[in-house]
Amino acid sequence: MQRWLAVRELVPWHEIPDNGADGPVVPLRDGAAEDIRAFDSAIxxxxxxxxxxxxxxxxVDAARGARLDFALLSSWQQHVLGTLEPPQFRNSPAFAKGSRERYGIGPDTRDRFDTCLAESASDAGRLLGLTARAARAYLxxxxxxxxxxxxxRSAFLTLVFVLAREGIALDGVSLLRRITFEAEDTQDPLILxxxxxxxxxETRRRTADSTGSASR
Known part of the structure; x- marks a missing residue:
């Protein structure tokens, strides 16, 4: 977590053009839902x-312009995990990737997390393009x-939400799941x-092709 917070400030986010700058897009199919039905149902x-x-x-939260914070994530995570109540922020160090990565915990960890998530909004300071903000929130x-x-799963939903809050949905998400990133790598965020x-x-192209065909 500490490595990520340091790298987060060094990533040249503005280096990649923002494909979200062309405004909202409604796809022909719901790529996120279809991927869940194909991939997660098999599990x-x-x-x-x-x-x-x-x-x-x-x-629904995106349509009302909800603020992205831990409480919002937790309301989704209750459904993801099938718990009786929204899960709490972890209270001890966590491990992943075969214990190769350790995620520490401190008295201000949740507050720092909420501060980072708040930067996903379009009116946040040091404005970044939409796709960069979605990638950063995911990470x-x-x-x-x-x-x-x-x-x-929570990270994936977060990315979908940041796009949806600005009227964008994708008709495919295969590159956004079944992938891993390293906290100290400044290029991984740009790949995302x-x-x-x-x-x-691709979503814009297929949507435009369909609209063009329908108008002929």
Missing amino acids: DPARAEGLLSALELLR DVCFFHPFDDGNA VRYINVHLA
Whole structure:
């Protein structure tokens, strides 16, 4: 987590063009939902059902312009994990990737996390393009590792939410799941931004092609 916070300030986020600058796009199909049905259902139907419920909730939250913070993530994570109550922020160090990565905890960890997530908004200081903000928020969840379980799923939902809050959905997300990143690598965040841009460009192209065909 400390390595990520240091790297986060060094990443040349502005280096990658923002494919979100062209405004909202409504895809022909719901790429996030379709990926959940194909990938997560094969692992466990209940896992897919929980993710789909969380996806529906986050889109309602995005439509009302909700502020992104831990409490919001936790309301989705209750569905992801199937818990009776929204899960709390972890209270001890966490480990991942075969214990190769350790995520510390301190009295201000949650507050620092909320501060980072707040920077995903379009009116945040040091304004970045939408796809960079979506990638950064995804990695904030990965490397703060706020939950005892399901952090990769939470990170994916966070990315979808940041895009949805500005009227953008993707018709494919294959490059945004089944991937891992290293906290100390300043190029990994740029790779993620490029992946988002690829999916967004393809979504716009297919949507435009369909509209053009329908008008002929």
